[in-house]
Amino acid sequence: MLKLYYAPGACSTASHIGLEESGARFEGQALSFAKSEQKSPEYLKVNPRGRVPALVTDEGPIVENTAILDYIASVHAPQLMPKDPVQRARAISLMAWFSNNVHPAFTHVGRPERFATDPAVFDHLKATGRENFHAALKEIDGLLAGKQWILGDAFSVVDGYALVFYGWGKRIGLPVEELKNYTAWKDRMLARPAVRRVLEREQNVLVAA
């Protein structure tokens, strides 16, 4: 059976939602960052980089949300990725941007020490990261204009990935409610039973009382 390693509220929520939406049977294993479980010798055997998510398959682990989500769709739920090669490339392109730009912008806010050794510049890195992250959320809001789901009419694994950033924006106090398309789409996401199950399991900020 598939086993997903995740940390509640982390970017691994993207893969968690993709799996839950796919209907595939899987075991979820939550790791605690507070206890540094992602750096435990056992977990480093699964992902030597000490990051989540990791999806363990019969053929070994797969890491990186983009790869995990494409794998989930190709093996368990083809309806969750476009079939047309150009549309599929655009879906992967969007996930690559999430992973390479949007996520690292947020990392500057929480972990500036990853980007500079001089503590004197940490506040500057945090402020720049916050600005860049907010700009990315606005870009996602624009991408959602006139669309039901992030790729258009069909829900896909990319939607779960986009939800992570809305929650992170809320967590750091950005005015996410001002992003009208993103907020209306977030409400459509929360109306999906599989998405809700994952957010409740992870006690995500988007469903917290």
Ligand SMILES: N[C@@H](CCC(=O)N[C@@H](CS)C(=O)NCC(=O)O)C(=O)O
């Ligand atoms: N590009 C990777 C990012 C993985 C990543 O950085 N995960 C973070 C959580 S959002 C993590 O595991 N952090 C633990 C740590 O930095 O110690 C992906 O999309 O899977």
